Amino acid sequence: MTTHNTEAASGVQANARQGSAEIDINSYNDRIVRYFVLATILWGVVGMLVGVIIALQLPFRGANLGQYLTFGRLRPLHTNAVIFAFAGNAIFAAIYYSTQRLVKARMFSDAMSLFHFWGWQAIIVSAALTLPLGITTSKEYAELEWPIDIAIAVVWIVFGANFFLTLKNRREKHMYVALWFYIATIITVAVLHVGNSLALPVSLTKSYPIYAGVQDAFIQWWYGHNAVAFFLTTPFLGLMYYFLPKAAERPVFSYRLSIIHFWSLVFIYIWAGPHHLNYTALPEWATTLGMTFSVMLWMPSWGGMINGLFTLRGAWHKLRDSVVLKMYVIGITFYGMSTFEGPMLSVKSVNALSHYTDWTIGHVHAGALGWNGFMTFGMIYWLVPKLWRTELWSQKLATTHFWIGTIGMLLYVFSMYTSGITQGLMWRAFDETGRLAYPDFIETVVQIIPMYWVRMVGGTLYLTGTLLLAFNVMKTIAKAPKDLPDPAFALPSSAYSA
Amino acid sequence: MKRFIETSGRHRKIEGWPLVFTILVTLSILVGGIVEFLPLVLVKSNIPRIETVKPWTPLELAGRDIYIREGCNNCHSQMVRPFRQEIERYGEYVKPGETIYERPFLWGSKRTGPDLYRVGGKYPNLWHVRHFDDPRSTSPKSIMPRYTWFQKQDLNFDGIGRKMQTLQTLGVPYSDEEIASAADNAKRQAAAIAQDVVASGGPANLEGKEIVAIVAYLQRLGTDIKGSSASTAAAGISDVPSGTN
Ligand code: HEM
Numbered sequence: 081m082t083t084h085n086t087e088a089a090s091g092v093q094a095n096a097r098q099g100s101a102e103i104d105i106n107s108y109n110d111r112i113v114r115y116f117v118l119a120t121i122l123w124g125v126v127g128m129l130v131g132v133i134i135a136l137q138l139p140f141r142g143a144n145l146g147q148y149l150t151f152g153r154l155r156p157l158h159t160n161a162v163i164f165a166f167a168g169n170a171i172f173a174a175i176y177y178s179t180q181r182l183v184k185a186r187m188f189s190d191a192m193s194l195f196h197f198w199g200w201q202a203i204i205v206s207a208a209l210t211l212p213l214g215i216t217t218s219k220e221y222a223e224l225e226w227p228i229d230i231a232i233a234v235v236w237i238v239f240g241a242n243f244f245l246t247l248k249n250r251r252e253k254h255m256y257v258a259l260w261f262y263i264a265t266i267i268t269v270a271v272l273h274v275g276n277s278l279a280l281p282v283s284l285t286k287s288y289p290i291y292a293g294v295q296d297a298f299i300q301w302w303y304g305h306n307a308v309a310f311f312l313t314t315p316f317l318g319l320m321y322y323f324l325p326k327a328a329e330r331p332v333f334s335y336r337l338s339i340i341h342f343w344s345l346v347f348i349y350i351w352a353g354p355h356h357l358n359y360t361a362l363p364e365w366a367t368t369l370g371m372t373f374s375v376m377l378w379m380p381s382w383g384g385m386i387n388g389l390f391t392l393r394g395a396w397h398k399l400r401d402s403v404v405l406k407m408y409v410i411g412i413t414f415y416g417m418s419t420f421e422g423p424m425l426s427v428k429s430v431n432a433l434s435h436y437t438d439w440t441i442g443h444v445h446a447g448a449l450g451w452n453g454f455m456t457f458g459m460i461y462w463l464v465p466k467l468w469r470t471e472l473w474s475q476k477l478a479t480t481h482f483w484i485g486t487i488g489m490l491l492y493v494f495s496m497y498t499s500g501i502t503q504g505l506m507w508r509a510f511d512e513t514g515r516l517a518y519p520d521f522i523e524t525v526v527q528i529i530p531m532y533w534v535r536m537v538g539g540t541l542y543l544t545g546t547l548l549l550a551f552n553v554m555k556t557i558a559k560a561p562k563d564l565p566d567p568a569f570a571l572p573s574s575a576y577s578a
Numbered sequence: 579m580k581r582f583i584e585t586s587g588r589h590r591k592i593e594g595w596p597l598v599f600t601i602l603v604t605l606s607i608l609v610g611g612i613v614e615f616l617p618l619v620l621v622k623s624n625i626p627r628i629e630t631v632k633p634w635t636p637l638e639l640a641g642r643d644i645y646i647r648e649g650c651n652n653c654h655s656q657m658v659r660p661f662r663q664e665i666e667r668y669g670e671y672v673k674p675g676e677t678i679y680e681r682p683f684l685w686g687s688k689r690t691g692p693d694l695y696r697v698g699g700k701y702p703n704l705w706h707v708r709h710f711d712d713p714r715s716t717s718p719k720s721i722m723p724r725y726t727w728f729q730k731q732d733l734n735f736d737g738i739g740r741k742m743q744t745l746q747t748l749g750v751p752y753s754d755e756e757i758a759s760a761a762d763n764a765k766r767q768a769a770a771i772a773q774d775v776v777a778s779g780g781p782a783n784l785e786g787k788e789i790v791a792i793v794a795y796l797q798r799l800g801t802d803i804k805g806s807s808a809s810t811a812a813a814g815i816s817d818v819p820s821g822t823n
C-alpha cells in the first residue's frame with residue numbers, strides 16, 4: 081500500500097466534508113517560508129564559518145584571537161549556530177511550507193508565524209553575543225543561560241500552538257506521515273528543553289542547575305542525545321517524507337513501514353542517552369540499558385532510510401538531471417551511515433576506544449554535513465524556484481555545490497576517523513615493559529595535527545559550497561517577479577495535490 | 579498488528595485524531611526517561627556517599643565558574659574511566675560519590691587536552707601560572723590557547739557569597755556563617771596561593787586576580803579522596819567494572 085492511494089482516499093474524504101460549501105477560497109502563507117529559507121542560508125554561512133575558524137584554531141593556536149574568541153568560547157557558538165540557527169530555520173521552513181499543503185489550510189495565525197520567526201532570530205543573536213562573552217551553562221547544546229532559555233520556551237510554545245491550531249483547521253481528515261514527525265518534534269523538544277534547563281538563577285547571567293553530578297550528567301545526555309533525535313532527526317525525516325516524493329514524483333515506498341518505524345523510533349530514542357556516559361560514574365545498569373536501546377535503534381533508523389531510498393525505485397534515472405534528488409540520495413545515505421555507526425559507537429567495547437576522540441566528531445559531522453546539510457540544501461533548491469516563481473539561476477552552479485560539498489564532507493569525515501582511531505590507540509598503547517607507550521599527552525596531539533589540517537580543508541570546501549548556494553539563491557531572487565502574492569486555492573473543486 | 583497497520587486499519591483512525599495522536603506520542607517519549615531517571619534519585623546506593631568529599635571553598639567555586647566561562651570543558655574531560663591505561667595516565671577512576679557537588683557536572687565529551695579530574699596537586703601553583711600565561715612555556719608543542727588575562731583581571735570576591743547562597747538553596751551544605759564570610763575566606767586562600775607563587779620565584783601581586791581562583795580550583799580537583807578511607811579498596815567500591823583492560 082502506498083501513500084499515493086491513501087492520499088487519493090483522503091482526498092475523497094475531504095471532498096465529502098466540504099460538500100456543502102461549494103467554493104472556499106484560501107491561501108498559503110509563503111512569505112514566512114521565504115523568511116525561514118533566507119535565515120537558513122544566512123545562519124548556515126555564519127555557523128559554518130565559525131566551524132572553519134575553530135577547525136583552524138586546533139592546528140594553529142594563533143587563531144585564538146583574544147579573550148572573547150578562544151576555542152573554548154567559539155565551539156559552543158558553532159554548535160548552537162549550526163544546530164539551532166541553520167538546521168532550526170531549515171526545519172521551520174519545511175514545516176511551514178509542507179504543513180499548510182498537507183492540511184490544506186493556511187497557518188493558523190500570521191502574527192504567530194512572524195512572532196516565531198523574529199523571536200527565533202532574536203534568540204540566535206543573543207546566543208551569538210552571550211557565548212563569546214562567556215555567559216554559558218557549559219551543558220552541550222544547552223549552553224544558553226536562563227533568560228534565553230525562557231525566551232526559547234515562549235517562542236516554542238507559540239510555534240507549537242500555531243502548528244496545532246493549523247491542524248485543527250485542516251481540510252484533510254488524515255495526517256500524512258510528515259506531520260507525525262513534526263508532532264513528535266514539537267512535543268519532545270519542549271519536554272527536553274524544560275527538563276534540562278531547570279536551574280536556580282544567581283544573577284541575570286548565571287545560574288546553577290537543580291541537578292548535581294551523576295544526575296546532572298544523566299539529564300544532560302537525556303537531553304543531548306534526544307536533541308540529536310528530535311531536532312536533527314525527526315524533523316528531517318518529516319522533511320524527507322514530504323519533499324522527496326515531491327521531487328521524485330513518486331509516492332512513498334511503504335505506508336506500513338512508516339508506521340512501524342515512526343513509533344519504534346520515538347519510543348526507543350529516549351532510552352539511548354546514557355550511551356554518552358559509558359564507563360563514567362553513571363551506574364552500570366543505566367549505561368547498559370542505554371547501549372541496548374541504542375543498538376535496537378539501528379532498525380527503526382534504517383526503516384526511515386529504506387523508505388526514503390526505495391521511494392526512488394524506478395526513478396533513479398531522474399538523478400542525472402536533478403540536483404535536488406542528488407542531494408537527497410547523499411543525505412539519506414549518510415543518515416543510514418551515521419545511524420549504523422551510532423549503534424556501533426554505543427557498544428561499550430567500541431566506545432571505550434572512540435569516546436573522547438575525533439571519532440565522535442567524525443560521526444557527528446557525517447550526520448550533520450551529510451544528512452542535515454544535504455537534506456536542507458536539497459529542500460532549498462527545490463523550494464526557491466517555487467517560492468520566488470522563477471527558475472533557479474544556475475543548475476550548473478548547484479551541481480558544483482553538490483560535488484564540492486560531497487568532497488568536503490568526505491575529507492572532513494575520513495580525516496576525523498583517522499585521527500580519532502589513531503589517538504584512541506595511542507592513549508591505550510603500552511610498551512613491552514608495561515608502561516604507557518605515549519605517557520606525554522601532547523605526543524598524541526602532535527600525531528593528529530595533519531588530520532586537523534585535512535579537516536580544515538574539507539570544512540572550507542563544504543563552506544564554499546554553501547556560499548555557492550547563497551549566491552545562486554541571491555541571483556535567483558534578483559530575477560524574481562516583484563510581486564509574490566500568496567498562492568490561493570479553491571476548495572473543494574481542486575484535487576488533493578499536497 | 580496486521581489490522582493495526584492496514585491502510586484502513588486502526589492506525590488510520592488515529593491519523594485523523596491529532597489530539598489522540600499527540601497524547602500517544604507524549605506517553606511514548608516519557609517512558610524511557612522516567613524509568614532511567616527515577617532510580618538515580620530514589621535509590622541511594624546508586625551514588626554511594628563518600629565522607630571526605632566536601633563542597634568547594636569560596637575561592638574554588640569562583641575558579642570553577644571561570645573554568646565554565648572559558649569553556650575549558652570543550653577541550654578537557656573530567657572523568658577518568660576505569661581502564662588500566664587511564665588510571666596509569668591520570669590516576670584513580672572517578673567514583674559517583676565524588677561528583678555530588680558538581681553543579682553543573684563538567685565531565686566533558688572530548689579530550690583535545692588531557693583529563694583534569696586528578697590534576698589537583700600534580701603541579702606546583704607556579705606551574706599553572708606559567709602554563710596559563712603561555713602553555714608552550716611548559717609544553718612546547720601545546721595547542722592550548724593562552725589565557726594571559728587571568729593575571730590581569732580582578733576577581734569579583736563580593737559576588738561569591740551570592741553564589742553560595744543559591745547553592746545552599748539547592749541543598750549544598752554551606753552554613754550561613756560560611757556564606758557571610760565568603761569574600762574574606764576567599765581572600766585568605768588567594769593570599770596563600772599568591773605568596774606561594776612569589777616564594778617559588780613567580781610574579782607578585784596576584785592575590786586579587788582571577789588566576790588564583792582558577793589555580794585554587796584545579797589544585798582541589800580530585801583530591802578529596804586522596805589518602806582517605808574512600809580510595810578505591812577501602813571504600814567498598816573495589817569492583818572495577820568489567821572492560822578494564
Ligand atoms: C563547514 C563546516 C563545518 C566545520 C568546518 C565544522 C567544524 C567543527 C569543529 C572543528 C568542531 C570541534 C571539534 C572538536 O572539538 O575537536 C565541531 C564540532 C561540532 N560541530 Fe561542526 N563543523 C561544520 C559544520 C557543522 C554542521 C553543519 C553541524 C550541524 C548541523 C555541525 C555540528 C557540530 C557539533 C554538534 C559539534 C560538537 C561535537 C561534539 O561535541 O562531539 N557542524 N565542528
Ligand code: HEM
Binds near residue numbers: 220377418436444
Ligand atoms: C541510531 C542512531 C544513533 C546512535 C545510536 C548514535 C550514537 C552515538 C554515540 C554512541 C555517540 C558517542 C558518545 C560519546 O562517546 O561521547 C554519539 C555522538 C553524537 N552523535 Fe550520534 N548516534 C546516532 C545518530 C546520530 C545522528 C543521525 C546524528 C546527527 C545528525 C548524531 C549526532 C551526534 C552528535 C552531535 C554527537 C556528539 C555528542 C557530544 O558528545 O557532544 N547521531 N552518537
